[in-house]
Amino acid sequence: MNPVFYHNDSGRAWVTIDNPPVNATSQAVRAGLIEAIASAERDNCRTGVIVCLGRTFVAGGDISEFGKPPQEPHLPDVYWQLEQSPVIWAVALHGTVLGGGFELAMAAHVRVATSGTRFGLPEVNLGLVPGAGGTQRLPRLVGAELAADLASSGRMIDAQTLFDAGGLDAVVEDDLEGYIGKLLDSASSHPLTTSERNILPVADDYFTSLASAVDKKAKGAKAPQLNIDAVKWAMETDFIEGQSRERQLHLALRDSEQSIALRHAFFAERLVSKPAAIKEVTAAKVEHITVVGGGLMGAGISAACLAAGLNVHLIEVDDNAVAAANERVKGLLQGALKRGKITQAGFEAQYNAFSCGDDYRAAANTDIAIEAVFEDMQVKQNVFAELARHIRADAILATNTSYLNPEEISTDIKNPQRVVGLHFFSPAHIMKLLEIVDTKETSAQALATAFSLAKRIKKVAVLSGVCDGFIGNRMLAAYRRQGDYLLADGATPQQIDAAMRAYGMPMGPYELQDLTGLQIGWANRKRQAPTRAATERYVTIADQLCEKERFGQRSGSGWYQYESDRKPVVDQEVEQLIQHYSNQNGIQRRTFTQQEIQNSMIAVLANEGARILEEGIAERALDIDMVKIHGYGFPRWRGGPMHTADVMGDDTVATILASVVKQSPGSWLLAKKYQR
Numbered sequence: 001m002n003p004v005f006y007h008n009d010s011g012r013a014w015v016t017i018d019n020p021p022v023n024a025t026s027q028a029v030r031a032g033l034i035e036a037i038a039s040a041e042r043d044n045c046r047t048g049v050i051v052c053l054g055r056t057f058v059a060g061g062d063i064s065e066f067g068k069p070p071q072e073p074h075l076p077d078v079y080w081q082l083e084q085s086p087v088i089w090a091v092a093l094h095g096t097v098l099g100g101g102f103e104l105a106m107a108a109h110v111r112v113a114t115s116g117t118r119f120g121l122p123e124v125n126l127g128l129v130p131g132a133g134g135t136q137r138l139p140r141l142v143g144a145e146l147a148a149d150l151a152s153s154g155r156m157i158d159a160q161t162l163f164d165a166g167g168l169d170a171v172v173e174d175d176l177e178g179y180i181g182k183l184l185d186s187a188s189s190h191p192l193t194t195s196e197r198n199i200l201p202v203a204d205d206y207f208t209s210l211a212s213a214v215d216k217k218a219k220g221a222k223a224p225q226l227n228i229d230a231v232k233w234a235m236e237t238d239f240i241e242g243q244s245r246e247r248q249l250h251l252a253l254r255d256s257e258q259s260i261a262l263r264h265a266f267f268a269e270r271l272v273s274k275p276a277a278i279k280e281v282t283a284a285k286v287e288h289i290t291v292v293g294g295g296l297m298g299a300g301i302s303a304a305c306l307a308a309g310l311n312v313h314l315i316e317v318d319d320n321a322v323a324a325a326n327e328r329v330k331g332l333l334q335g336a337l338k339r340g341k342i343t344q345a346g347f348e349a350q351y352n353a354f355s356c357g358d359d360y361r362a363a364a365n366t367d368i369a370i371e372a373v374f375e376d377m378q379v380k381q382n383v384f385a386e387l388a389r390h391i392r393a394d395a396i397l398a399t400n401t402s403y404l405n406p407e408e409i410s411t412d413i414k415n416p417q418r419v420v421g422l423h424f425f426s427p428a429h430i431m432k433l434l435e436i437v438d439t440k441e442t443s444a445q446a447l448a449t450a451f452s453l454a455k456r457i458k459k460v461a462v463l464s465g466v467c468d469g470f471i472g473n474r475m476l477a478a479y480r481r482q483g484d485y486l487l488a489d490g491a492t493p494q495q496i497d498a499a500m501r502a503y504g505m506p507m508g509p510y511e512l513q514d515l516t517g518l519q520i521g522w523a524n525r526k527r528q529a530p531t532r533a534a535t536e537r538y539v540t541i542a543d544q545l546c547e548k549e550r551f552g553q554r555s556g557s558g559w560y561q562y563e564s565d566r567k568p569v570v571d572q573e574v575e576q577l578i579q580h581y582s583n584q585n586g587i588q589r590r591t592f593t594q595q596e597i598q599n600s601m602i603a604v605l606a607n608e609g610a611r612i613l614e615e616g617i618a619e620r621a622l623d624i625d626m627v628k629i630h631g632y633g634f635p636r637w638r639g640g641p642m643h644t645a646d647v648m649g650d651d652t653v654a655t656i657l658a659s660v661v662k663q664s665p666g667s668w669l670l671a672k673k674y675q676r
C-alpha cells in the first residue's frame with residue numbers, strides 16, 4: 001500500500017504520510033514523496049502541506065534498511081527536490097520529529113509545530129551522522145552551536161526552544177493545519193531555502209572546547225566527534241559540498257563496527273522485554289506496591305515506583321526504622337524536585353502516594369510485595385512468611401536478593417508460582433537494569449506482571465534463571481577473579497583500571513570496588529568457600545585488604561588511598577601487599593600489556609556469558625548484553641560482551657581463553673563453544 005497520499009485542494013497540495021508506527025522514511029515513503037512533489041508541480045500548486053497521520057510526524061529512518069545497500073530514491077535527493085521546488089512547502093509537525101523527520105522539516109520552507117512536539121538528531125546514538133543534510137541545514141537554521149550540540153549529543157529539544165532559536169515559524173496549541181493554511185494564504189513570495197541561508201560565525205575556540213567536552217563523555221564512541229566535524233563542514237564549504245561529505249560519511253559509518261554494535265544494542269533493548277517465556281501471557285494489573293525494608297535499596301525501589309505513579313507502602317521493623325525509611329524516601333523525592341526532575345505538585349502527589357509503617361496488615365490489598373531486607377536467608381524467609389499471611393493469594397511475592405536463592409527463600413510459601421526475583425541495582429531509582437528472576441515454580445503470569453511493572457517504572461528488564469549472582473553478578477565475579485589473577489601475576493590495580501577504562505568502561509574494576517565497598521564481595525567469597533572447586537586458584541589479596549579494614553572510599557582506603565576529594569591515589573602499602581603475595585606464592589611477576597589485560601578480562605566475560613546461555617540461565621545472548629550495558633557500564637558502542645565476542649570470532653576468543661586457562665590451571669570451566 002502506498003504510504004503517501006496526494007490531494008490537490010484548489011491549488012494547495014496536501015501530502016499525507018501514513019506509515020505506522022512512526023512514519024519512518026522507508027523506500028516507499030521516499031518514492032511517494034518524490035511523486036507527490038512532482039504532482040504538485042505538475043498541477044501548478046502554489047503551496048503545499050506535508051502532514052503525518054498517527055502519533056507523530058516522521059520520527060526517523062527505517063533502521064531495518066541499514067544493513068542493506070541504499071535503495072533509490074535517496075533521502076538527500078528527495079529533500080533537495082522538496083527544497084528546490086517552486087511550490088511553497090510547509091510541514092505540520094507533531095510528536096517526535098527525529099532524524100530523517102527533522103531533516104525533512106529543515107528542507108521545507110515553512111515549519112509549524114504543536115507545542116508538545118520534540119526535535120532531535122539521534123543518529124549519533126546509532127554511531128552515525130545524519131544522512132540527509134541534517135548537519136548542513138541545522139546550523140543554517142539555528143546556528144552552529146545548537147546544531148553541534150544536538151547532533152553530537154542526540155538530545156531532544158521542545159518546540160518552543162527550537163522556535164526561540166529560529167528553527168520554526170510558529171508554535172501552536174491546536175488547529176495546526178488551519179493555522180498553516182492561513183499562514184500559506186498570506187505568503188507572498190517563496191521564502192529563502194534553508195540551504196541558501198548564511199551561518200553566523202561562532203567564537204574561535206567554540207569547536208575545540210566542545211570537542212574536548214564531548215570526547216570526555218564519549219569514552220571511545222566515535223560518532224559524537226564525527227557529528228561535530230560534520231557541522232563544521234557547514235561553516236567551511238557550500239551546502240552541496242557539505243551535504244555530499246555528510247552523506248558519504250553516513251554511508252561509511254553504516255558499515256562501521258561501532259554503528260553495528262549500537263544498532264545491536266538498540267534492537268536488543270526492544271527485544272529484551274519480550275522473552276519467549278511470557279509470549280502471549282497477560283500481565284495482572286498493578287497499582288499497589290508493598291516494599292519491606294526501607295534501607296538503601298527499599299527506599300530506591302519505593303522512589304522508582306512512586307515516580308511511575310504507583311502507590312507504595314513500606315514496612316520496617318519498628319518506629320525508629322519507619323521514621324528513618326520515611327526520611328530516606330522523602331529525601332530521594334526532594335532530590336528529584338531539587339534537580340528539576342519533578343515539580344512541587346509532582347513531589348506532593350508522589351509523597352501522598354507513599355505510606356510507611358510496621359504492620360503487615362497494611363499489605364492486604366497489595367498487588368506486588370517486594371522484600372529488600374538484610375541479605376540473610378532466615379530474615380528473608382520470615383519476611384516472606386509474614387507477607388504470605390497478609391497479602392492476597394494472587395498477589396506477587398518478590399525478593400530483591402543479590403545472591404540468595406529465591407527458591408529457598410520461598411520454600412515454605414504455599415503457592416510459590418507467584419514468587420519472583422526482582423533484582424534492582426543501586427541506586428534503584430536511577431539504575432536502568434532490573435533482573436527478573438524466574439524460579440522453578442514461577443508462573444508465566446507472574447513473570448509477565450513483573451515485566452509489565454518494569455516497563456511502567458522504566459527499567460530495562462532482563463529474564464534470568466537462578467544461579468549464584470544471577471546473570472550480572474555472576475559475570476562480575478568472573479571478571480574480578482581474572483583481575484585478581486592478573487594482579488597476582490604481575491599487574492597492578494592502576495594498570496588494570498586504566499586498561500579497562502581505555503576499553504570504554506566508565507571505571508576500572510578496582511576503583512569501582514572502592515566506590516561500592518569491598519565488604520559485599522568479601523562476604524560472598526566466604527559464603528562460596530565451601531562449594532569452591534578444589535582446583536580453583538584463589539587469590540587472597542582482596543581478603544587481606546578487608547582484614548585490614550581497607551573497605552574502600554568510605555573507610556578512607558581500599559585498593560587505593562583517598563583524601564577528601566575521593567580521588568584514588570596509588571598506595572605503596574597495597575603494592576607491597578601484592579608483591580608480598582606473589583613472592584609468598586612463588587610467582588615470578590611479569591608485565592602485561594594493556595591489550596593482554598583487556599583481552600583476558602573480556603574473554604572471561606564472554607566465556608561466563610556463554611556458560612550462562614548453555615545452562616539456560618539466560619534465554620538469549622542479547623539478554624546478557626543488556627545486563628552488562630545497563631547494569632555494569634559496559635560500553636554501549638561495543639554492543640555488550642556477547643556481541644563483542646561474536647565480532648572477535650569464536651576462535652580468537654578460544655585462543656585468548658586458552659592462555660587465560662594456562663595462567664590459572666584448573667580455575668576456569670570453559671563453555672562448550674570455546675573448548676578446543
Ligand code: NAI
Binds near residue numbers: 294373375424425
Ligand atoms: P540496608 O541494610 O540498607 O537495608 C535493609 C533494611 O531492611 C534496613 O533498613 C532494615 O531495618 C530493614 N529490615 C531488616 N529486617 C527487616 C524485617 N524483618 N522487616 C522489615 N525490615 C527489615 O540493605 P540494602 O543495601 O538496602 O539491601 C537490601 C537487600 O537488597 C539485600 O538483600 C541486598 O542483597 C539487596 N541488594 C543490595 C544492593 C546494594 O547495592 N546495596 C543491590 C541489589 C540488591
